[in-house]
Amino acid sequence: MTITERARKKAEKLDRLGELSAARDEERGVSLWQEAFRRLRRNPAAIVGTVVLGLFVLVSIVGPMLVPYGPTDTIGIREGLVKSGQGIIPGSSADHWLGFDHQGRDEFSRLIVGARQTLLVGVVSTLIGLAIGALIGGVAGAAAGLGGRWGRWLDTGLMRIVDMLLALPSLLLAVSIAALLGASLTTVMIAVGVVSVPVFARLLRGSMIAQSNSDYVLAATSLGVRRSKIALSHVLPNSLAPVIVQATLTLATAIIEAAALSFLGLGNPDSAVPEWGVMLADAQPYLGIRPALAIYPAVAIIITALGFTLLGEAMREALDPKLRK
Amino acid sequence: MFRFIVRRLLQLIPALFGLSILLFIWLHRLPGGPETAILGERGTPEMRAAIRQNLGLDEPILVQYGRFMKRMLRLDLGASIATKREVTTEFLQRFPGTVELAATAIIIAIAIGIPLGYLAARRRGRLLDHVSVAGSLIGVCIPVFFLAYVLKAIFAENLHLFPSSGRQDPTIEATRITNFFVLDGLMTREWDAAADALWHLVLPGLALASIPLAIIVRITRASVLEVLGEDFVRTAEAKGLTERVVRQRHVLRNAMLPVATTIGLLTGGLLSGAVLTETVFAFSGIGAFIADSISQRDYPVLMGFIMIIAVLFVLVNLLVDLSYSLIDPRVRVR
């Protein structure tokens, strides 16, 4: 397969990743998760990440109740303070801590309220990717691991499809999805989500296959446990580790991808609910007069993404068998 | 080996066929058509109808696909609806830009990423390590287009060190042969042209390199650390080999395997990044052009470009696979 070729490299890598994170023959006794948790607690990166995310989530939950102004209240224009058309956008002041945005709305309030939407986009799109990916990967993995001849067929079939996806440049894929569905919040989520499908599929499949080859599965099979049961109650649960790690990391990229889409004008156009990516994109025309309008959301995005990445990397380490010695 | 190559190339044919069908249907199912894009505000239903007719878009999709296939078989990609130029011409004029950009990005990423990751691994736990790890973490978290603007604001607008847009200073009269500006400059001995083209590549290259760089640093670091713990390194030490030999022949050589794979993968992702970078730096390449073509529903361009790119991918991956079997004897070409 032409495009697939490229994908295959990626695929193999993901597979290996999955196997690595899944293959843990040693370390009985303490459960994987307890162990991992202990290691997490010892890892400063993990702690920083968790704190950042904690704040982020907290803000996105309670924030909207605390903000001084409505996020869509064009107060600055009503009071004639903001003339962005003429390059006038007042900066920080006593009662508008971060000043106004180009529509005369209180930047601070929008930033706070924006957290929720941003979190929503990140989480939902990741979940979309996770759900579809895990479904495909899970089926393929189960099929390949325990399915025998037909299983292998099913597996190859599914994986070819995934490889196709993997081969397309993600942003162009997203762009054309947006073109098909028209710009909207759902579009962003779907576009960003779909992009991460193959990754999840590959990972889960990889680690499930690794698990299926492990002795306890052999044991279970030899004890005559039904394949489906093994797949569900033994293999799957034990294969989730790398997927969960990946999910955390994907949350970061999802938020950034969403911002990129907004920049291309494919972001969520409904400005009633502010979202950092959109805020960043909307600020572009005003970089000249108030770069801050771009910097605030950008920094917010970077910090959040960093939080997810830190936590994700820490989890990966904590769960990596090669490190658990 | 030879049979391997041949088989790969044969696989190409059905694949391209399948791809073309899927793509053709997908594109023509997108709402709206080129006619609206062409006419803009002044379009009337009649005009649109007329254009659709001229473009043969009113015919059933199968007929259209048939027409497309006929052309393809004659290796004729048709002409862009938007620019009325031959698709092949468009490609030859725009693709080199993207390649130059991507190449620069990858080179920067490798040239900085591998040494940095390696040093980080060797100095594990020391300042350099923490800095580079932190850097690489932040690197993947900065939206490319934002980074691009920042770079421009600093190095172009204020320091006037680098140009902020384009591939070459238009006041330079450069001969175009391959449209790889640097290459052309060297071939025609127009040194200033080549230098200027390079100079224009720096900022967009950096912007596009940010993510690959971050990833390469991390992969290199991780895999060097892993290899350092391998038994065969201990064996090498036990042989009493000089540190240099151990590092280069045994550690680096093995550590590079996963890095190589990663680099192979990154090149694909670069195309996505290119869309943004090219827009922000007004850099003439296919990334932005394809994006435009999507919004203008420029079917011939989209079909043609993606077909060509697909073929190129196969060839590149063929090389990649072959090269793998060179770096890692365990990989066999089948």
Added chain:
Amino acid sequence: MRAPRPKVAIAAVAVAALAVAGCAESDRGESGASQKDTLVFGVAGDPKVLDPSLASDGESLRVARQVFETLVRPEEGGTKITPGLAESWTPDSTGTVWTFKLRSGVKFHDGTDFNAEAVCVNFNRWYNSTGLMQSPDVTPYWQDVMGGFAKNERDDLPESLFKSCTAKDATTVDLAFTRVSSKVPAALMLPSFSIHSPKALEEYKASTIGGSADNVQYPSYAMEHPTGTGPFKFKSWDVANKTLTLERNEDYSGTEKAKLKTLIFKTISDENARKQALRSGDIQGYDLVGPADVEPLKGEGFNMLTRPAFNILYLAINQKGNPKLADLRVRQAIAYALNRQALVDSKLPPGAKVATQFMPDTVEGWNSSVTTYDYNVEKAKQLLAEAGATNLTLKFHYPTEVTRPYMPNPKDIFELLSTDLQAVGIKVQGIPLKWSPDYLNATTSGRAHDLHFLGWTGDYGDAYNFIGTMFDRQKDEWGFNNPTLFNQFKQADTTADSAARFELYKQLNAEVMKFLPGVPISHSPPAIVFGKDVTGVKASPLTDERFATAEFKS
């Protein structure tokens, strides 16, 4: 010798960077010297074609305006008709035949003479177009102005306004038309009616558009050999570098030669990128300045020119959409609900005005006493109540990914307008669409839309070009059918005596504002900026800036 590779590599990178920067510097040096008679101008998009007969996009026309000349042309910086290749022009008694006296001693870039013959060759070329040359996207302005061709190949094409061209002598040419029209001679100012060298047209097969269906290709004339009489000659079009280079026409026969030796148009599609390019010295000027950048750039000493507003931004109401919208009171309510002043003040560049009618006051026929609908929430609510249109929900389309001279920031405008509408109790369902093709598709055809905004930039200084193109026939955009109105337009258009015609336009404007098919919002002056040391360019409402007069003052 610890870890040799990294150090080497790092060193290499550093060296390379320095080297590059090095030649960079030297480079700046040279170009700095030569720059004084070379102007690089940033434009938002690649020109589509170099033969203005086939062009409708601003960028192609911008190039054409430097390379070609028309019989009559707008006054510099204005819209009035002034001599171009023709020194004078007079209609006969019927008003259907116009006699043009041509400038003598004019030569085309290829050295051939410009004369009456040449003019006729050009007009006949257009008139006798066949096949793809009749496609609306290929000869847009001819069809817009003249309607049809000698042999119409499409049934939706009207009879041609142009009838024939006769060269009385070398410098006298008669243009005959099938009827009297307001468009003559104003429309002949359009770059699309530029006069080309017959030799070149012949040589490069200007009128044969190759291929068919999805393989339409322009002739080499249109891509590589535009040959006119203008102050600049076409030199090269470097698509790979997104630049188009013109050079001074050394034996220009016009009033004065171009001051610049070389004029380069460089495409930078992103607005910020253009600004940054200007600031970092890549370019010495650019068009489509973001409103927000006008003041700052001025402040930095850049040479900011503001064009007289020659456009209109309006809120269109589709009466076929929501039945309620057929009710005049509802439309009035909408008009009252909009705080257009606030919008103009906050979103549009300095000098923007609230529009009282669908055309700017710089055009003859503008009516100072039309019905106006000033911001009045109470009145709006009351009208809605009368019309029984409380809790009305409207589908409001607005475009994304576009800036137009008349609407620098569509999304912002939508946000403000919808806030206003919601303030009077109209629920708004915002529907964002990509400008091309989705938005244009949805708003100019079909029934889906209730509200949307769109605008128009005048092609030439005639009222018909504004209100005529909008309301002289039934259109999906407005979804109303008002024969009386349509007839009045016909009448106005065919009135030979200009004074009388302008009167009719005044009435029409009043009519329209009573009927209120939509709400005119604003006229905003687009800005164009030049480097601190560039002078001599005069901003034109028709974007007919002439770079021939541009020069570097030091």
Added chain:
Amino acid sequence: MALLDVEDLSVTFRQRGKRTVRAVDGVSFSVDAGEVVGLVGESGCGKSVTSLALMGLLPRQPGISVGGKADFDGTDLLRVDRRAMRDIRGRDVAMIFQDPLSSLNPVIPIGRQVTEVLTRHRGLSGDAARKEAADLLDRVGIPDPTRRLKEYPHQLSGGMRQRALIAIAVACQPRLLIADEPTTALDVTIQAQILELLKALVRDSGTALVMITHDLGVVAGMCDTVNVLYAGRVVETARRRPLFAEPRHPYTVGLLNSIPRLDAGRGDKLSPIPGSVRDVLPWADGCAFAPRCDRQVEACVGEPPQLVLTHTDRTYRCVNPVPAVGSAPAVAEPAVEAGPGPAAEAGPESGPVGPVAEVDPVAEEKQSSVPAPREEESA
């Protein structure tokens, strides 16, 4: 004067957030030229760490400290600086590792891996080196060596790989050879061959060999002197025969008893050592073996037991040793002859019974050895 004289070698790992581990705790033993010395013990008793310490291969990290003295005819292997050590390693002292696959560089041809050591220490290069390498492979019994030179590790069988490793080790006729579990990763039959090879090499070249193993069969098959380690200390040292004949330390006895014996009656059970090497008592507060010892008395706990030197050159570290002639199962030649496996080839003068039940999974051995360098890494 012994070739290698290890005195009071101790290695401690100190790590953030973990208690410091004394992996090796005052180990002393000596090796004469041409002698085969065994270091025996359960996994985690510190055998491997000892060998790595001697080779100077312990990762140089703040947390790891090495004490004591290891006099290799005149030079103290523990004190000599890195450069000098690199010269000694591979030339005078060489090492054979446990897992032949992972111990060979997967991406470099076997030949290169042999020649590089020749180049380094014997200045051979090009054809000379290649020829020598071929001879080496031939000598360790690899058929068709010149072809093998071009092959990669993954193309060789397990036995072949181990032979290649040995070839590399003996390339410069080192005076001391350390073999760390050289056979555990191999099948029984291959094990026997490898052991034979080692023996032959030692015999011919007069190289001294330190044999690190948990496999008493191997010990019985090869060693002249045996040091039994427990929890980082030598608990018993003796010549082979006496040790097998009458082990004095209860741990040694335990080890012997946990070997399944062919000549045992069907009825009688194996008597493995209760508990695991994990539940030890820090030497400081008594005998580390005490918790598992069936001969435990009050004296065991309190202060660390001293090494006791008996009339025959044997020492053991126990306050309540097994009586000299007694309960210990008489490990005698007849038994040996009966035994198959290594014993069979082991020739007249040696070894009890092969296949020997492994005391503990190998995995553990690796685990408790050098801590993974990535332990402290934090992203």
